[in-house]
Amino acid sequence: MMRFVRNPADAFTGLVLVMVALFAWWAAADLRTGTALQMGPGYFPKLLCVLQLGLGLLVFANGLVVTQTVPLEPVAVRPLVLVLASIVYFGVAIERVGVAVAVFGLVLIAGLAHRGLRPIPLVTLAAGLAIFAVLLFIKVLGLTMMPWPWSR
16 A cells, blocks of 8 residues: 555545544534525534545545655654643633633643743733733623633
């Protein structure tokens, strides 16, 4: 099989996109699709699954027919783990400590994935995005979310 794959990076990326699209379709299988005029809750997720599946198949096919050979590069574990950890933190923290602290922590943890970031700009960015999130989602859009930990 590997001798047919001329670009392992594209082939692997295509397979990952296909697998994620199939998993997302499975996860959204119970949602009613509806029609284009009367969309159900599953219409848009399933549409995105189809688009991602098509893109994944195109990328995979490109990995089979491209003429240049590109070796797979090693996976950078630290950024991968920190970005995923920031997303998990946000999901757990948003209802417990509010939007501001959840966004602040999300940016700080994800920012640690890049070794070259200095602490002061990172904290400034995190604070600015936390304030922006509170203003946008709670003040402008009027979502009923807890902005701060002390506003329970």
